[in-house]
Amino acid sequence: MAPETEVKNPALDINDEYKYGFSDPEKAVFKAEKGVNHDVVDQISQMKSEPEWMREFRHDALDVFESKPMPNWGNTGLLNDIDFDNIYYYLKPVEKQSTIWDEVPEDIKNTFDRLGIPEAERKFLAGVSAQYESEVVYHSMQEELEKQGVIFLDMDSGLREYEEIVKEYWATIIPPTDNKFAALNSAVWSGGSFVYIPKGVEVDIPLQAYFRINAQNMGQFERTLIIADEGSRVHYIEGCTAPTYAADSLHSAVVELVALPGSHLRYTTIQNWSKNVYNLVTKRAVAHENSTVEWVDGNLGSKLTMKFPCVYLVGEKAHGEILSIAFSNEGQHQDAGAKIYHAAPNTTSRITSKSISKGGGRASYRGMVKVYPDAIGSKVHVECDALLMDKESRSDTYPTMEIAEEQVQVEHEARVSKVGDEQLFYLMSRGLTEEEALVMVVNGFIEPFVKELPMEYAVELNRLIQLEMEGSVG
Amino acid sequence: MSDNSHPLFEVQNLKVAIDGNEILRGVDLTINEGEIHAIMGRNGSGKSTMAYVLMGHPHYEVLDGSVKYKGLDMLDLDTDERARLGMFLAFQYPMSIPGVTVAKFLHSALKAREESGEVAVREFRTNLNEAMNLLGVDSSFASRYVNDGFSGGEKKRLEILQMFMLEPDFCILDETDSGLDIDALKTVAEGVNAMRSEQRSMLLITHYQRVLNYVKPDVVHVMMDGKIVRTGGIELAETLEENGYEWIEQELFQNTEATGIGTAEA
Ligand SMILES: Nc1ncnc2c1ncn2[C@@H]1O[C@H](COP(=O)(O)OP(=O)(O)O)[C@@H](O)[C@H]1O
Ligand SMILES: [Mg+2]
Numbered sequence: 001m002a003p004e005t006e007v008k009n010p011a012l013d014i015n016d017e018y019k020y021g022f023s024d025p026e027k028a029v030f031k032a033e034k035g036v037n038h039d040v041v042d043q044i045s046q047m048k049s050e051p052e053w054m055r056e057f058r059h060d061a062l063d064v065f066e067s068k069p070m071p072n073w074g075n076t077g078l079l080n081d082i083d084f085d086n087i088y089y090y091l092k093p094v095e096k097q098s099t100i101w102d103e104v105p106e107d108i109k110n111t112f113d114r115l116g117i118p119e120a121e122r123k124f125l126a127g128v129s130a131q132y133e134s135e136v137v138y139h140s141m142q143e144e145l146e147k148q149g150v151i152f153l154d155m156d157s158g159l160r161e162y163e164e165i166v167k168e169y170w171a172t173i174i175p176p177t178d179n180k181f182a183a184l185n186s187a188v189w190s191g192g193s194f195v196y197i198p199k200g201v202e203v204d205i206p207l208q209a210y211f212r213i214n215a216q217n218m219g220q221f222e223r224t225l226i227i228a229d230e231g232s233r234v235h236y237i238e239g240c241t242a243p244t245y246a247a248d249s250l251h252s253a254v255v256e257l258v259a260l261p262g263s264h265l266r267y268t269t270i271q272n273w274s275k276n277v278y279n280l281v282t283k284r285a286v287a288h289e290n291s292t293v294e295w296v297d298g299n300l301g302s303k304l305t306m307k308f309p310c311v312y313l314v315g316e317k318a319h320g321e322i323l324s325i326a327f328s329n330e331g332q333h334q335d336a337g338a339k340i341y342h343a344a345p346n347t348t349s350r351i352t353s354k355s356i357s358k359g360g361g362r363a364s365y366r367g368m369v370k371v372y373p374d375a376i377g378s379k380v381h382v383e384c385d386a387l388l389m390d391k392e393s394r395s396d397t398y399p400t401m402e403i404a405e406e407q408v409q410v411e412h413e414a415r416v417s418k419v420g421d422e423q424l425f426y427l428m429s430r431g432l433t434e435e436e437a438l439v440m441v442v443n444g445f446i447e448p449f450v451k452e453l454p455m456e457y458a459v460e461l462n463r464l465i466q467l468e469m470e471g472s473v474g
Numbered sequence: 475m476s477d478n479s480h481p482l483f484e485v486q487n488l489k490v491a492i493d494g495n496e497i498l499r500g501v502d503l504t505i506n507e508g509e510i511h512a513i514m515g516r517n518g519s520g521k522s523t524m525a526y527v528l529m530g531h532p533h534y535e536v537l538d539g540s541v542k543y544k545g546l547d548m549l550d551l552d553t554d555e556r557a558r559l560g561m562f563l564a565f566q567y568p569m570s571i572p573g574v575t576v577a578k579f580l581h582s583a584l585k586a587r588e589e590s591g592e593v594a595v596r597e598f599r600t601n602l603n604e605a606m607n608l609l610g611v612d613s614s615f616a617s618r619y620v621n622d623g624f625s626g627g628e629k630k631r632l633e634i635l636q637m638f639m640l641e642p643d644f645c646i647l648d649e650t651d652s653g654l655d656i657d658a659l660k661t662v663a664e665g666v667n668a669m670r671s672e673q674r675s676m677l678l679i680t681h682y683q684r685v686l687n688y689v690k691p692d693v694v695h696v697m698m699d700g701k702i703v704r705t706g707g708i709e710l711a712e713t714l715e716e717n718g719y720e721w722i723e724q725e726l727f728q729n730t731e732a733t734g735i736g737t738a739e740a
Contacts, residue, residue, distance in 0.1 A: 429529050430583035445573055
């Protein structure tokens with residue numbers, strides 16, 4: 001099959017607006033045919049000039065994807081609406097990645113400008129990666145970190161430049177057989193981040209990646225692998241993913257984290273996809289002894305999100321923490337949760353899940369806590385809070401606990417609350433409008449989450465919540 | 475009461491029901507600028523109901539009557555509109571707002587009053603610290619979540635702190651004195667006295683005479699069974715302190731006997 005050179009989306013139209021035009025505009029942009037098959041997989045692998053083992057890995061994964069049935073749990077109604085044949089699995093927006101902001105094509109730059117990315121980079125980030133459709137179009141990192149041996153690349157470059165490290169960890173945490181969507185990602189993955197923090201290096205300010213889908217019927221399948229070596233420290237943020245107005249897109253990422261002994265790894269997500277994106281993501285971490293892994297996971301957008309960040313505590317005294325919020329508005333289902341596996345003694349974990357449902361939206365908490373035999377002295381704390389804004393909205397919890405060791409401490413709390421009239425009256429008696437009062441109650445509810453975010457994100461999140469709450473009074 | 479007085483707040487024949495039960499059965503009350511009125515009455519006599527209705531609580535049904543403040547008809551306005559016009563209610567049972575700090579809450583409330591929607595942060599901080607000093611609350615107060623895990627006394631202090639910061643023209647204090655030890659009561663009373671001014675009026679709801687030793691009202695009313703049944707000066711409060719409420723009941727009963735007209739009209 002011939003590469004499709006026609007560009008349908010005006011946002012990607014190649015014309016003289018580009019400051020740095022490509023030598024061959026016709027080849028600068030590539031869009032695979034709709035649908036997924038072995039040809040498409042081959043094409044992606046070829047375009048990326050990948051090593052043979054990766055090409056095989058993709059093909060094997062596609063077989064797994066095709067052989068696995070759709071999940072028979074969760075929101076099967078919405079899941080079965082996905083038309084896999086009507087999706088573009090690979091779309092290359094630019095010929096080459098830029099490390100200088102000015103070199104990013106104008107339209108894309110404008111998009112990311114509007115998202116505040118260059119500004120954020122100047123202000124408070126150690127490194128930035130911006131992915132548009134299937135490829136990372138801009139990438140940069142502070143020189144200081146480079147000197148310390150920190151690697152922060154897009155996944156494709158990571159594979160090219162650090163094949164040995166990538167190969168050692170690749171898909172060891174999330175194999176393609178894990179689930180249908182992990183298999184799909186494994187077959188057609190493109191972009192994402194590869195991060196390696198050397199022993200003892202502490203990266204104090206966050207590294208960040210932005211993801212944007214722009215084309216209609218687009219599938220984005222980024223793949224991220226982060227390795228925090230012994231005693232290192234890093235905070236990676238998957239940034240304020242922008243709204244998109246494309247019809248039913250699919251975002252299906254795989255994120256693997258490795259926290260080696262004594263390291264501290266935090267991964268923060270603020271997901272704000274447009275309301276017709278399926279967001280089906282597999283995220284899993286392995287925490288070795290004395291290490292800490294934290295998932296800070298905020299879900300605001302998408303039509304259906306299924307995401308259950310997971311930590312395997314495999315080394316003694318490892319600590320796992322999953323803090324999440326989900327905001328579900330009209331037509332949305334946030335099926336989010338957390339999974340923790342205690343596989344070593346004296347491991348500790350804390351799950352805090354908060355959900356807000358409004359305008360008929362639905363939020364589910366799906367949790368799994370498993371304590372293996374001999375994980376003596378382990379401690380688990382699970383807290384689920386749901387806030388219902390009206391009678392039409394819905395919240396459910398599906399907590400599963402499998403505790404195979406007796407000498408452990410397990411705490412579980414679950415609460416469902418409604419925004420009380422008395423609370424609103426109290427706030428309004430101080431002069432706040434009903435809408436301002438509602439926003440205040442909701443912002444208060446998610447405060448434990450917000451206070452874990454860098455200030456810029458906290459502000460952004462509060463603003464997003466305010467937007468979601470608009471028109472909620474009437 | 476001065477003769478060239480301007481009524482700031484006027485309630486006429488206010489009748490209010492909740493869930494079909496008539497709780498207020500024709501309340502009349504006029505408060506002039508700069509006056510402090512006390513309303514005393516036993517538990518269940520309708521004091522909080524009145525406070526809520528004056529502030530526009532949506533659950534109550536106003537059957538009859540009018541409420542005028544600064545010449546405007548309040549019953550047409552929502553709670554927040556009344557607040558922005560300068561009305562304030564110190565709650566008998568303040569609500570907690572988890573996750574929202576006292577500072578954030580007060581700053582938002584102040585901003586809501588400004589047309590620009592802005593209140594300079596530094597100025598706000600300075601004013602807040604001053605107010606907290608005056609009321610003897612710890613500076614950590616500002617960063618605690620509104621009424622979340624507060625003791626009874628702390629809640630009442632926060633109500634007064636809000637009154638201080640918002641500088642309302644008409645304040646209703648619903649049993650702000652109850653549940654306080656003598657020191658806390660004194661601080662609260664000092665706060666109220668400091669707020670006293672020629673323009674500002676207050677309605678002090680209480681069922682103890684105690685607070686009136688510290689805050690001297692211009693007028694004292696007695697509420698019973700959803701009506702104001704006696705109005706007088708501070709001596710009325712003193713009589714109540716000595717003799718309780720029974721004598722009023724007896725007097726009312728005798729009047730009823732004599733005239734043959736029941737006190738309950740409904
Ligand atoms: N929400 C309500 N539903 C039904 N009755 C109520 C409600 N609130 C108050 N009441 C009744 O109204 C009367 C007056 O109550 P309240 O105004 O709280 O009195 P006070 O503040 O003087 O103690 C009481 O008999 C009380 O039971
Ligand atoms: Mg009361």
